[in-house]
Amino acid sequence: MNDTVKRKVLIADDEPNIVVSLEYLMKREGHEVLVARDGDEALALARSAGPALVLLDVMMPGKSGFEVCQALRADAATAGIKVLMLTAKGRDTDVAQGLGVGADAYMTKPFSTRELAAKVRELLG
Amino acid sequence: MPARRADLRAAAAALLPGAAFGALLALAALLLALTLGAHERPALWALVEPRIALVVMLWFLASLAAGAALQLAWRRWGAVPGRLAEQLQVLAASGDDHALALDAPGSSADARALVAAANALVRERQALRSEIAARVAEASRAVEQERSRLAALMAELNESVVVCNLDGRILLFNARARLQLRTLADAAGGARIGGVEPVALGRSIYALLERRLVAHALEAVRQRLARGAAHPTAQFVTGTAGGQLLRVQLAPVRAIGASASGAADATSASSASSASSAACASSASSASSTSSTSSTSSTSSASAEGERAQGSAPAPTSAAAAAAALPDAPLNGFVLLLDNITREIAEADERDRLLQRLSEGSRGAVGNLQAAVELLDDPGLDAPTRERFLGVIRDEIGALSRRLAEAAAQSAALGRTRWPMEDMLGADLAATAARRIESACASRVQLADVDAALWLRVESWSVVQALLHLALRLEQGWGAMRLQIRLAPADKAAERAQLDLVFPLQPMSTETVVTWETEPLEGSAGPGAPTLRDIVERHGGAFWFERERARQFAFFRFLLPLAAATQPLDADEVVGPGSRPEFYDFDLFGRAGAQGSELGARRLVQLTCTVFDTETTGLEPSAGDRIIQIGAVRIDAGKLRRHDSFEQLVDPGRSLPEAGIAIHGIRPEMLRGQPAIDAVLPAFRAYAADSVLVAHNAAFDMRFLQLAEAASGVHFDMPVLDTLLLSAVLHPRQDSHSLEAIAGRLGVPVLGRHTALGDAIVTAEVFLKMIPLLEAAGIATLAQALEASRKTYLARLSY
Numbered sequence: 001m002n003d004t005v006k007r008k009v010l011i012a013d014d015e016p017n018i019v020v021s022l023e024y025l026m027k028r029e030g031h032e033v034l035v036a037r038d039g040d041e042a043l044a045l046a047r048s049a050g051p052a053l054v055l056l057d058v059m060m061p062g063k064s065g066f067e068v069c070q071a072l073r074a075d076a077a078t079a080g081i082k083v084l085m086l087t088a089k090g091r092d093t094d095v096a097q098g099l100g101v102g103a104d105a106y107m108t109k110p111f112s113t114r115e116l117a118a119k120v121r122e123l124l125g
Numbered sequence: 126m127p128a129r130r131a132d133l134r135a136a137a138a139a140l141l142p143g144a145a146f147g148a149l150l151a152l153a154a155l156l157l158a159l160t161l162g163a164h165e166r167p168a169l170w171a172l173v174e175p176r177i178a179l180v181v182m183l184w185f186l187a188s189l190a191a192g193a194a195l196q197l198a199w200r201r202w203g204a205v206p207g208r209l210a211e212q213l214q215v216l217a218a219s220g221d222d223h224a225l226a227l228d229a230p231g232s233s234a235d236a237r238a239l240v241a242a243a244n245a246l247v248r249e250r251q252a253l254r255s256e257i258a259a260r261v262a263e264a265s266r267a268v269e270q271e272r273s274r275l276a277a278l279m280a281e282l283n284e285s286v287v288v289c290n291l292d293g294r295i296l297l298f299n300a301r302a303r304l305q306l307r308t309l310a311d312a313a314g315g316a317r318i319g320g321v322e323p324v325a326l327g328r329s330i331y332a333l334l335e336r337r338l339v340a341h342a343l344e345a346v347r348q349r350l351a352r353g354a355a356h357p358t359a360q361f362v363t364g365t366a367g368g369q370l371l372r373v374q375l376a377p378v379r380a381i382g383a384s385a386s387g388a389a390d391a392t393s394a395s396s397a398s399s400a401s402s403a404a405c406a407s408s409a410s411s412a413s414s415t416s417s418t419s420s421t422s423s424t425s426s427a428s429a430e431g432e433r434a435q436g437s438a439p440a441p442t443s444a445a446a447a448a449a450a451l452p453d454a455p456l457n458g459f460v461l462l463l464d465n466i467t468r469e470i471a472e473a474d475e476r477d478r479l480l481q482r483l484s485e486g487s488r489g490a491v492g493n494l495q496a497a498v499e500l501l502d503d504p505g506l507d508a509p510t511r512e513r514f515l516g517v518i519r520d521e522i523g524a525l526s527r528r529l530a531e532a533a534a535q536s537a538a539l540g541r542t543r544w545p546m547e548d549m550l551g552a553d554l555a556a557t558a559a560r561r562i563e564s565a566c567a568s569r570v571q572l573a574d575v576d577a578a579l580w581l582r583v584e585s586w587s588v589v590q591a592l593l594h595l596a597l598r599l600e601q602g603w604g605a606m607r608l609q610i611r612l613a614p615a616d617k618a619a620e621r622a623q624l625d626l627v628f629p630l631q632p633m634s635t636e637t638v639v640t641w642e643t644e645p646l647e648g649s650a651g652p653g654a655p656t657l658r659d660i661v662e663r664h665g666g667a668f669w670f671e672r673e674r675a676r677q678f679a680f681f682r683f684l685l686p687l688a689a690a691t692q693p694l695d696a697d698e699v700v701g702p703g704s705r706p707e708f709y710d711f712d713l714f715g716r717a718g719a720q721g722s723e724l725g726a727r728r729l730v731q732l733t734c735t736v737f738d739t740e741t742t743g744l745e746p747s748a749g750d751r752i753i754q755i756g757a758v759r760i761d762a763g764k765l766r767r768h769d770s771f772e773q774l775v776d777p778g779r780s781l782p783e784a785g786i787a788i789h790g791i792r793p794e795m796l797r798g799q800p801a802i803d804a805v806l807p808a809f810r811a812y813a814a815d816s817v818l819v820a821h822n823a824a825f826d827m828r829f830l831q832l833a834e835a836a837s838g839v840h841f842d843m844p845v846l847d848t849l850l851l852s853a854v855l856h857p858r859q860d861s862h863s864l865e866a867i868a869g870r871l872g873v874p875v876l877g878r879h880t881a882l883g884d885a886i887v888t889a890e891v892f893l894k895m896i897p898l899l900e901a902a903g904i905a906t907l908a909q910a911l912e913a914s915r916k917t918y919l920a921r922l923s924y
Contacts, residue, residue, distance in 0.1 A: 015493065018489070021514070025500065066669065092621070100671055101669050109491065
């Protein structure tokens, strides 16, 4: 754990039951946590708050995770934000699409919290 | 004209003796004058002069008597051969043996002997014919038996079967096809005016199915044939106007004669086809000359597995090269298996959604559970947070159980079907897409980096449509551009290929692409029109848009499934020629393409005709008389299609004169509630599409039709043949060319006259009998028949 670097992490997911866990996990990792409930909110928060990393759910109301990711990459101000996609869509076509639109990593639900935490550290490290 | 000549000859016979006697007298006088001396002549003249009246009288009486005798003799001996010849010609050319009543009133014993001899010949021919007929009947019974076996087999099929020639004309169909396509046509809305069946022999399948779809499937089949596949088939799904979905499987019908010498088969085929129309000798003779050998190739859905073992062709590098590489596969028709899968597709979609909900929902739920459970072990957890995690666990477990129960209940209710994916060489798909785009857009397409070895499992039509849709949108946004199609194995997804449409980088937003992805595809309108996203989902694929800023281009990427690994090649069951029965109207295969050949050069026997008749309120369209009934029947490939008829009463919008009712039997109350002419005429025009109009005294009917053209917005611009004029061409010496008279002459039984349909049928039968007579007179093509009619018309006018 590295308490000296306190970074902002944006959690974009419409399911409160996973947000509870992610929020706790990210706080435990020592990050400042922001939560967005849909794609548009996620994009707005990413632009205004400038997080270091977004945990981005693919299936959200409004803009999908793919669209949010593409929009982030299209804008120079947000292009540098790390994107970790989380999704219940397990098909490899979705993984390919996620990476194709510019995600840095892709994790399929269910995932282990330990692996997620490690992945986040790797991306921010 | 010849009639006049005959009269001239009779007149000459009457005058000839007078002239001869006159000449004789003059000669005698001259000789006498020459032998007499100069002084003897006046003396003789003095003797003769008072009695000159006697000489003239004698000459006149002798001339009269001899003239009358000679004219009688001409009538008795001279004119008979001409008349006999004409009657014999009719007999010889027509197939009809109505007991030869060669009439020669007051004819001589010699003429009677001639008639008797001719009659003997006719009787002999009759005997021969009945023998042939018996044999033909026997043969046709055998064919009939084969055919009914086939019909029974086809009736058992759960799928609709339609066989067409390359023009899309229907040669054969089963009852289920008729029912299914009729339902589709009805679902498309609009009552069927005239009681026309949408499926009938000789009609175009393109009235029901999109021509481009069939062409696309045919092209796919040709590509496979060219690669040596034994039994390629292609499939597509098409939406109809009524929102129904039809799955169509297409199998080629190949010409045997085109690849090998098929002379032996040709004779057997034509004998079979002529046997099926044995009742009509004239059409049998025409069939034997026009039919080409045809044998349906396998209709089994062997699909493309067979050909893949043969290896794959190198990838064409440009669309043009691919087009040029297409060989002329010897196809002469195709078999369509139709299946209405609206319900099944809906079920399949529902099942897919169910499965997706189940798997994705469960993944989510399990993910939530796993995260919560793992974090419960965290030593630094406070009580409220622990309670929150436990709440998550209880909640998710409840949701999971409900979801499972729901899924179990729903899946039981669903049947099983699938979109018709087929194996296709990726390079073929790319080349087809490039051609389609280049024909619809100004943009040029280059095929680059197309992996020649990739086999895809796709619904090729919709993928091509999706690519075309994108190309059109790009062009609408930024004008024509250079596009590129790439195909390679997918980088990150197993068993997938990535198909890219590459274009120069444009300032386009993600929202724009999402719009393109979710709107109905360009060129496919109506309810249920698929979106690009639908098509990608159908393939279990993915679609996105990537920019390569550094290299100044961007691309749309499709992930499409690869075909499963090659299956062992089945032992190829070769269907030998003749192993399939010839049935219905396969001589239609032999016909030239409607678009390809000049209609005028088409032989009469090969024409598709709409024979029609109208009943009207009276005879004067200019005085307000109107059509009250249209009846029509089709002739196709020299055969009358009684079941493909059109019959419709028309509300004339005016009163019905009493005088006509006795003739046509149509009473005012029968016309109440019938459609008006402006509704009927478009339906009749559609019925008569792609055909030549035939009517008796066509000018009359055409005047009425043309009068109604403006109001109904249709135009009858097809060629028109008139049986009245054709009869005058054939038999100029006959007095009457009324329909009854012609029918009597040609041995056509007249039933049900003076209904429009009844008259149309008689006219059609008369026309069919005329075709061989016209051919014997050197009038074989439509152009020749029109020209002869025109001349006769002028000749009749000048009388």
